Amino acid sequence: MQYKIDTRPLPIVILARWWRFPVFVLLGYTLYFCFGQQPPEGLSLEGYRALIVFLTCLVLWVTHLLPLPVTGLFALVAPPLLGVMKAREAFSFFGSEPVFFIMGVFILATALLKSGLSTRMALHLLKSGSKSPKRLILQVMLTAALLSFVMSEHAVAAMMFPLIVIITKKLRLSPQQSSYGRTLFVAMAWGCVIGGIATMLGGARVPLAVGLLQEAGNGTIAFSEWTLSMMPAVIVLFGFCYFLLTRFYPIDVDTVSEADAAIDEQIRDCGRLLMEEKFLALLIVAAIACWIFLGAQLGMATIAILAVVLLFMFRVVEWKALQELMEWGVILMYGGAIAISSILNSTGAGLWVTQKYIIPHLSSPWMVIIVLSLLTILLTEAMSNSAVVAIFVPIGMSIAKQFGMDPRVVVFAVASASGLAYALPMSTPSVAIAYSSGYLKLKEVVVPAAIMAAVSWLALMLSARFWWPLLGIHVGG
Amino acid sequence: MNIALLKLQLLYSGIRAGQNLPNPLTNPFGLVHLVLPEGVTVSVHRNENGTDSPFTLRKDGAQFFLDIAGSESVPVQWTPPLHSYQQKTSSGVLVSDILTVHGDFIAVHPTHACRFGQSGLSCRYCGSSRDVSQHPPFTPRDLVEAIQIVEQEKRCDLVSLSSGRVDTPDGGVERLEKWVTEIRKHLNVLIALDLVPPETNDWIDKTYAMGVDALYYDSDFFNPNDEPRKDFEKHKVRQLEALAYARRIFPTGAVLSHLVIGLEPLEETRASIDLLIDRGVVPVLAYFPPYDGSNLRSRWTATPEQAREIYAHLYERLVRTRINPHWVQQYDVVLTALEGRFFSNESPRYHLKLKNFYETSYGRAVRFSLARLRRHLRVVPA
Numbered sequence: 001m002q003y004k005i006d007t008r009p010l011p012i013v014i015l016a017r018w019w020r021f022p023v024f025v026l027l028g029y030t031l032y033f034c035f036g037q038q039p040p041e042g043l044s045l046e047g048y049r050a051l052i053v054f055l056t057c058l059v060l061w062v063t064h065l066l067p068l069p070v071t072g073l074f075a076l077v078a079p080p081l082l083g084v085m086k087a088r089e090a091f092s093f094f095g096s097e098p099v100f101f102i103m104g105v106f107i108l109a110t111a112l113l114k115s116g117l118s119t120r121m122a123l124h125l126l127k128s129g130s131k132s133p134k135r136l137i138l139q140v141m142l143t144a145a146l147l148s149f150v151m152s153e154h155a156v157a158a159m160m161f162p163l164i165v166i167i168t169k170k171l172r173l174s175p176q177q178s179s180y181g182r183t184l185f186v187a188m189a190w191g192c193v194i195g196g197i198a199t200m201l202g203g204a205r206v207p208l209a210v211g212l213l214q215e216a217g218n219g220t221i222a223f224s225e226w227t228l229s230m231m232p233a234v235i236v237l238f239g240f241c242y243f244l245l246t247r248f249y250p251i252d253v254d255t256v257s258e259a260d261a262a263i264d265e266q267i268r269d270c271g272r273l274l275m276e277e278k279f280l281a282l283l284i285v286a287a288i289a290c291w292i293f294l295g296a297q298l299g300m301a302t303i304a305i306l307a308v309v310l311l312f313m314f315r316v317v318e319w320k321a322l323q324e325l326m327e328w329g330v331i332l333m334y335g336g337a338i339a340i341s342s343i344l345n346s347t348g349a350g351l352w353v354t355q356k357y358i359i360p361h362l363s364s365p366w367m368v369i370i371v372l373s374l375l376t377i378l379l380t381e382a383m384s385n386s387a388v389v390a391i392f393v394p395i396g397m398s399i400a401k402q403f404g405m406d407p408r409v410v411v412f413a414v415a416s417a418s419g420l421a422y423a424l425p426m427s428t429p430s431v432a433i434a435y436s437s438g439y440l441k442l443k444e445v446v447v448p449a450a451i452m453a454a455v456s457w458l459a460l461m462l463s464a465r466f467w468w469p470l471l472g473i474h475v476g477g
Numbered sequence: 478m479n480i481a482l483l484k485l486q487l488l489y490s491g492i493r494a495g496q497n498l499p500n501p502l503t504n505p506f507g508l509v510h511l512v513l514p515e516g517v518t519v520s521v522h523r524n525e526n527g528t529d530s531p532f533t534l535r536k537d538g539a540q541f542f543l544d545i546a547g548s549e550s551v552p553v554q555w556t557p558p559l560h561s562y563q564q565k566t567s568s569g570v571l572v573s574d575i576l577t578v579h580g581d582f583i584a585v586h587p588t589h590a591c592r593f594g595q596s597g598l599s600c601r602y603c604g605s606s607r608d609v610s611q612h613p614p615f616t617p618r619d620l621v622e623a624i625q626i627v628e629q630e631k632r633c634d635l636v637s638l639s640s641g642r643v644d645t646p647d648g649g650v651e652r653l654e655k656w657v658t659e660i661r662k663h664l665n666v667l668i669a670l671d672l673v674p675p676e677t678n679d680w681i682d683k684t685y686a687m688g689v690d691a692l693y694y695d696s697d698f699f700n701p702n703d704e705p706r707k708d709f710e711k712h713k714v715r716q717l718e719a720l721a722y723a724r725r726i727f728p729t730g731a732v733l734s735h736l737v738i739g740l741e742p743l744e745e746t747r748a749s750i751d752l753l754i755d756r757g758v759v760p761v762l763a764y765f766p767p768y769d770g771s772n773l774r775s776r777w778t779a780t781p782e783q784a785r786e787i788y789a790h791l792y793e794r795l796v797r798t799r800i801n802p803h804w805v806q807q808y809d810v811v812l813t814a815l816e817g818r819f820f821s822n823e824s825p826r827y828h829l830k831l832k833n834f835y836e837t838s839y840g841r842a843v844r845f846s847l848a849r850l851r852r853h854l855r856v857v858p859a
Contacts, residue, residue, distance in 0.1 A: 003686035003859055014854060
């Protein structure tokens, strides 16, 4: 194990390491104080306590005082503790369909990663990019985006990162100095971000939002419906991103032909396509087809779990190898988020908050979508995108009810906007991975990232105005 | 009677055995444990020649006295040798073959020749005075058992291990790691290591992170058989660098360096004290006069009267700084920095009260807890 000795003055070390404890005490006291108060007018006692739990989770999610999955668990145990509902009911939310859909999708993505199939796909997609520097940027973006259609964007970034490092080394691009090196890593991260909103597989935030929608009894969103609704925005953003990257960052290399040799070498190292990889590829394609055509009848989670069962039936991967790579914590976080959202809905707390504090400031359904998506895009830069979804979707659905809107519109607006974080390392893992390369400095990324965020929001609003109605999704209700 | 001077004189001359003394009088290493007035402890060798020492220990009724030739008698306490020394670990190794107890700390016998021992002389510190190859081998498990046996009889705060002479880049850290790990796993004690300065500072980080509380990089590598070292200057520069870096990593006062008095001009020792204290390092002045009859005795230049100036200087420098001198508390084979107060008019300020507090069970708990807490805060997995 490697160690680092923190040699800062001890009071500073204590503050840095233990600041959480006084905050926890303060939070605990606030919780206790609020618990002893009478509920405000118009809000039931259960609703009031549910709101306390929600606000506590909100603080924990925003501040990261606890790891996100642990806050998710807290959201499960707090309602029974505060007498909002029985423990059996609270824990039953964990067994909801979206949680199992997320689990299935994660297992499939992990299998892709573990088998090396995703790396092979990435290498073949990158292979034709070495004709010119601009072409390589395009290929990196395209590879990242296309792979993020079928697996979690952060898994794609983690898988592509070493490949981009190899390319930058072959091209002798210096960290912190090479503009082209920086462009390649940004292209990888933003390719993942843009591709990640295209389908429900690009991250767990869309399934989470859909799960919240289902648990609130507001219907559902089909796989194909989501993909179709997002595709124009994804294409526009992809094109604009390429334009921005190639204009904003000077290309300081003449040729990238050496990258070709590096990619070829990596492809050779992959060896021939194994039977397991072929089967896995077939299985993923079949699962996607089923989600598109049979998702409504069979249920998204059923298809995902069935694919997982087949995965192990044919021994494509070993459970032991897979469980080491799986991000089980995300599933815990989502179980908790779905529980708290459902409790807000069932106790009427969400409705009360929106009626009292939000509705008076909003004048129309369009205003609702504009404000929610804008807030989401801004907050997702500083917060986990799943946390943003967990906060805004329940509130948004309550607002939508007040305006007689289709609650699914809120899910489209919030879930897509929550994935569009470009600037800060804490916003999304793919951006954080790009920063870890050492090629990026925040001041060099922040301006194009702000432009991308603005254009992304505009693209979503234009989609909502002109494209979604063609699919039967109307903002106006 | 100046108690500190008496201690130095005892270390220099040893004692003669008088009347009515119990048997055995000495510990297995030939040392008699005495507590002088003011609670000053000393382990003094029995002068076998019986002629040069002006001190005679005798017993009158229940009281022990130290008769000083041409002067008055001083009442002292005699501490019987630990029974623990005669006990064995579960693998059959005698405790006295594993460690020596000096006041409130334990010096573990190196499984390899210590630097002083290499000269062929007795090492009063680590107990490996005889031929090291004759020492039975023992394991970290034996060491832990031996410490546990001693702790049942006597309180011990600090366990000190020495790397011996090594030429590896780590300065002996890796050699001692398994010992430190085993002690940390089973015992609640402070650990000090006596090492050679490593080539790079990351070894110093590792030393602290693996559970070491105090560190010695000795400034005097005395070996009368050595040719003058070719790379002495380079070595000295690196040693000062390592000490300065260790001072940033370890608690204040926990970076120490032995200086042997008497084998170099006293002015040089004085200059070395200043050099070390200026870098936040606590010099531990080892007053180990060669025994009568050894060929080094004639080269020895520091009589107790001469050495007192140096001890006074060390004490005064330390109390004027914020360096904590308490890592060497009850050290009975050297005169501690705080015992230098008997040679000076300068007040020990809060240091004496703190020393007395650390000797209580609460003080011990506080000291240990603070050391653990500091490590918990400072060591961060990279």
